[in-house]
Each structure stands twice: as structure tokens, then as C-alpha cells.
Amino acid sequence: MGVSVDRLVAARVTAPRDPTPWIGVLGIVVLVAAQVYGVISSPPDRDMGHLQKIMYVHVPAAWNAMLAFLVVALASLRYLWKGRPADDLLAASAAEVGALLTGLTLALGMIWGKPTWGVWWTWEPRLTSTAVLFFMFVAYLILRSFVDDFERRAQWSAVVGLLGALNVPIVYMSVRWWRTLHQLQSSPMTLDSSYTWPLRVNAVAVMLLMAFAIVHRYRTAVTEYTADELADHAALRGEGNRV
Amino acid sequence: MNWPITQPCAGRGIVSEQNNTFIIAAFAVTWVCVIGYAVHLYRARRVADARLREAQQTFGGRT
Amino acid sequence: MSWKEEWRRVRAVALKDLTSERRSRAGLNAVTFLGVLVLMLFGFALGPDAEALREAAAGAIWLAILFSGVLAFNRSYQLELDGGALEPLLLYPGARWAVFAGKLLANLAFVFLVELIVIPVALVLFHVSIADGWMAQISVTVLGTVGFVTLGTFYAAMSSRSRSREVLLPLLLFPMMIPVLLGAVEASSSLLAGDVMQEAGAWIRMLIAFDITFLAAAVAAFEYVIEV
Numbered sequence: 348m349g350v351s352v353d354r355l356v357a358a359r360v361t362a363p364r365d366p367t368p369w370i371g372v373l374g375i376v377v378l379v380a381a382q383v384y385g386v387i388s389s390p391p392d393r394d395m396g397h398l399q400k401i402m403y404v405h406v407p408a409a410w411n412a413m414l415a416f417l418v419v420a421l422a423s424l425r426y427l428w429k430g431r432p433a434d435d436l437l438a439a440s441a442a443e444v445g446a447l448l449t450g451l452t453l454a455l456g457m458i459w460g461k462p463t464w465g466v467w468w469t470w471e472p473r474l475t476s477t478a479v480l481f482f483m484f485v486a487y488l489i490l491r492s493f494v495d496d497f498e499r500r501a502q503w504s505a506v507v508g509l510l511g512a513l514n515v516p517i518v519y520m521s522v523r524w525w526r527t528l529h530q531l532q533s534s535p536m537t538l539d540s541s542y543t544w545p546l547r548v549n550a551v552a553v554m555l556l557m558a559f560a561i562v563h564r565y566r567t568a569v570t571e572y573t574a575d576e577l578a579d580h581a582a583l584r585g586e587g588n589r590v
Numbered sequence: 591m592n593w594p595i596t597q598p599c600a601g602r603g604i605v606s607e608q609n610n611t612f613i614i615a616a617f618a619v620t621w622v623c624v625i626g627y628a629v630h631l632y633r634a635r636r637v638a639d640a641r642l643r644e645a646q647q648t649f650g651g652r653t
Numbered sequence: 654m655s656w657k658e659e660w661r662r663v664r665a666v667a668l669k670d671l672t673s674e675r676r677s678r679a680g681l682n683a684v685t686f687l688g689v690l691v692l693m694l695f696g697f698a699l700g701p702d703a704e705a706l707r708e709a710a711a712g713a714i715w716l717a718i719l720f721s722g723v724l725a726f727n728r729s730y731q732l733e734l735d736g737g738a739l740e741p742l743l744l745y746p747g748a749r750w751a752v753f754a755g756k757l758l759a760n761l762a763f764v765f766l767v768e769l770i771v772i773p774v775a776l777v778l779f780h781v782s783i784a785d786g787w788m789a790q791i792s793v794t795v796l797g798t799v800g801f802v803t804l805g806t807f808y809a810a811m812s813s814r815s816r817s818r819e820v821l822l823p824l825l826l827f828p829m830m831i832p833v834l835l836g837a838v839e840a841s842s843s844l845l846a847g848d849v850m851q852e853a854g855a856w857i858r859m860l861i862a863f864d865i866t867f868l869a870a871a872v873a874a875f876e877y878v879i880e881v
Contacts, residue, residue: 401613458612
């Protein structure tokens with residue numbers, strides 16, 4: 348762990364300014380443009396009318412939440428494999444953004460479901476497994492806040508993240524079984540071509556913002572980690588008593 | 591996906607079904623999340639930078 | 654390292670846990686009592702209507718087992734942590750998974766003992782009869798318990814060594830439990846209703862698949878959890 352820590356610390360100490368905030372501003376501008384394009388360009392839906400517009404925020408949030416969870420799983424796996432602190436910090440950052448996106452997906456799904464299906468919530472496989480995903484993200488973050496030792500927190504949360512990732516398809520499958528055995532029809536998805544491009548553009552815009560948020564959060568985590576390391580190294584040299 | 595079938599229609603659609611409240615709510619919730627998280631990111635960075643500066647001043651930045 | 658030696662280690666860990674549990678016995682009595690109490694609460698919440706109680710019985714039984722059993726898992730590590738005995742235990746030669754398997758067996762015995770009281774009480778309170786198909790009913794109970802205890806023993810290895818362990822364990826455990834809970838409740842309730850839809854068999858097969866998956870994952874991941 349020694350070398351990589353020193354490199355991390357050195358990189359953070361020497362880097363003068365983080366250039367990523369401009370990417371965030373760009374991401375917000377792109378998101379505004381994508382939403383305006385989506386709202387203006389697409390015709391109202393035959394059944395839903397303008398309610399279809401909610402798709403442009405709901406679906407990108409859902410897709411990107413999955414992506415964030417994938418990042419958590421991959422970074423966790425790499426942490427268990429290589430033991431580099433950076434991977435743990437990346438997993439934690441992606442988990443925080445992912446939890447936000449999953450929560451947003453659920454909220455938007457409810458707002459969309461009420462006028463179209465007539466209910467705020469239904470025990471449908473996709474909905475239910477998204478809710479479970481949300482709970483697992485939150486449990487992951489709570490676990491991190493309850494463990495103080497760095498190595499222990501990193502190792503444990505990597506394991507919890509991986510097992511959570513393993514659980515998502517299992518939950519989805521079991522809930523689908525639960526519902527289909529009870530004879531619930533699920534409608535097939537057909538998306539008219541006039542909606543696909545606005546949807547894609549919005550998904551990319553949200554992805555850009557998500558990437559920015561994860562990288563920004565990650566660099567903040569590295570900064571915090573560096574500050575802790577400086578204090579630890581000083582304590583090892585016997586200077587800790589000065590503070 | 592399990593949302594109802596989407597198909598465009600001529601004109602403005604069925605006016606009675608255009609629940610503007612829900613659409614505005616959805617976009618508003620999204621933007622509250624975006625702006626709120628941006629503020630959180632900014633604050634977290636400021637706190638972390640302050641901690642690093644303090645650590646560097648106290649411990650001299652050597653590792 | 655032969656299998657026979659590993660099995661001896663597993664047995665030693667299990668017997669050690671069970672012995673300390675047997676000598677105190679306070680844990681088992683309290684947890685069993687809590688399970689019965691939860692059943693009573695479900696009875697009050699669902700009302701005295703016999704038909705409604707019978708329909709909800711499977712869910713109530715499993716939730717009572719969940720809420721009382723979850724208290725047992727942290728204990729399984731807590732006794733060792735209090736005595737500073739976990740590190741010495743890990744220093745013994747042999748595979749780490751043997752420690753997990755031993756604790757798993759001890760916890761399984763513990764939860765089965767709790768169920769031995771809680772389930773008959775539930776059958777009485779909720780006016781349920783399992784005269785026919787009791788074999789299938791028992792196998793569902795065993796399979797559901799194995800899945801529950803596997804995940805519980807695994808996550809308690811973390812939660813017992815962190816702050817606010819009482820809250821953390823259910824937070825980690827219950828979302829992971831959903832497939833097992835769903836399978837167990839659905840299989841139980843369709844069996845209780847006479848399995849008219851012939852769906853209990855499918856759920857039992859699914860429970861077996863879940864148990865194997867979670868058991869393999871927990872055994873593989875335990876080393877990473879316990880070594881820090």
C-alpha cells in the first residue's frame with residue numbers, strides 16, 4: 348500500500364486546481380439543451396399525451412443509476428484484487444451518485460405512474476428491484492459511515508458492493524416470478540422512433556453530469572484521504588503530539 | 591420497459607390527459623436533485639481543501 | 654489439508670459456540686420469547702378474523718423468525734469480541750471458511766431451536782393446520798432458514814465489529830434477504846392453502862438455488878471480511 352499512497356498524496360499535493368468544475372457547468376448546459384430539445388421536438392403520445400415527456404428524465408436517471416452501480420461493482424472487485432485505496436474511493440463516490448440517481452428514478456417513476464397507471468406504486472418487478480437497489484446503495488453508504496478504520500471500511504464495503512451487485516438480478520428474477528405466478532400482465536415496450544433520439548440525447552447529458560459528479564466526488568475523497576495520510580505519517584514520525 | 595406503449599399522435603393529444611402538474615413536478619424534482627447535489631459537491635470540496643491545507647501547514651506536507 | 658481435518662475444525666467452532674450458548678441460555682430464551690411476542694403483535698395488527706389470520710400466517714411466521722433471529726447473529730461474534738478471542742481463533746492453522754462454517758452451523762442450530770417453539774405457537778394462534786404436506790412444509794422451513802442464517806452469519810461478521818451494530822445488521826441483511834423471504838413465504842403459503850396452483854415445487858427449487866448461490870458467495874467472501 349505504501350507506494351500507491353505516496354503517489355496519491357504527491358499527486359494531490361502538487362495539483363494546483365481541479366479543472367473538472369467546468370465540465371460540470373458544461374454538463375448542466377447540455378442537460379438544459381437536451382431537455383428543451385426533447386420537450387419541443389417530440390409529439391404528444393397517443394395514450395399519455397405530454398406525460399410522455401417525463402420519460403426524458405426518468406429513463407436516463409434509471410439507466411445511469413445502473414451504470415453507477417456497475418462502476419461500484421467493478422471498482423470494488425479491483426480493490427479486492429489489487430488493494431489500492433484509490434479504487435475504494437472511486438467505488439464510494441460512484442455509490443453516492445448512484446444512490447441519488449436511484450432515488451430520483453423512484454421519485455420520477457411515482458410521479459409518472461400516478462397519472463398513467465392511476466397509482467403511485469405497483470409491485471412490478473422493475474420497480475421493486477429498483478427499490479431494493481436503492482436500499483442496498485443506502486446500506487452501503489451507512490456501512491461506510493459506521494466504520495472508521497480505512498482498510499476495514501474499504502474491504503468490507505467492497506464485499507458488500509459486490510454481493511449487492513450479485514443480488515440485483517436475483518431480486519429481479521424472484522420478483523418477476525412472484526408476479527407472473529399471480530397472472531399479472533406486463534405490456535411490451537414499443538418506442539416510436541420520434542422519441543428515441545431525444546431520449547438518447549438526454550441519457551448522454553445525464554451521463555455526462557454523472558461522470559462529472561463521480562470524478563468531482565472522487566477527487567474530494569482523495570483530498571480528504573491525503574489530509575488523513577499526512578496526519579498519520581506525521582504521527583508515525585512522532586510529530587503527532589504537536590496538534 | 592414497462593411503461594405504456596408510446597406512439598405519436600397528430601395535433602395536441604387528448605387535452606384532458608395532459609397533466610401539466612405532473613410533468614412540471616417531474617422536471618422540478620430532477621433539477622432540485624441536480625442543483626442540490628452540485629451544492630453538496632461544492633461544499634464537500636471546500637471542507638476537504640481546508641482540511642488538506644491545515645494538514646499541510648501542521649505537518650509540513652512531507653510524506 | 655484433508656476434508657476430514659477441515660470438518661474437525663468446523664465442528665470444533667460450532668460446538669464451542671453452542672456450548673457457550675447453552676451455558677448462558679439467556680439468549681435462546683429471550684429470542685424465542687421475542688419471536689412469540691412478534692406473532693402476538695401480528696395477531697393484534699391483523700385482527701381476530703380467523704380467515705384473514707390464516708391467509709397471513711406464512712408471512713407472519715417468517716417475519717417473526719426474521720425479527721427474532723436477527724438478534725442472534727451479532728451475539729455469535731460478540732461473545733468472542735468481548736473476550737478478545739476472535740484474533741486467536743483466526744490464528745489457528747486451517748482455512749478461514751471453517752470458522753464461518755462452524756459459526757453457520759451453530760447459528761442454524763440456534764434458529765432451528767427458536768423455530769421449534771415459534772412455529773407451533775404460530776400454527777395455534779393463526780388457526781393453521783399442516784396435517785397434509787408437513788414434509789414439504791418442513792423442507793421449506795429448512796431451506797428458508799439456511800438462506801437466512803447464511804446471510805445473517807456473514808453480515809454479522811461486519812456489523813458486530815462496527816458502530817451501531819444493532820441497526821447496521823438488519824440494514825445490510827434485509828435487502829439481501831428479499832429473494833429468500835419471497836421464496837419461503839410463497840412456498841409456505843401455497844402449501845398452507847393446499848398447493849392448489851402447484852407452485853410450491855417451483856419455489857422450493859428456487860430456494861435451493863438461492864441457498865447455494867448465497868452460501869458459495871458468503872464462503873468465498875468471508876476471508877476478505879474477517880481478515881481486517
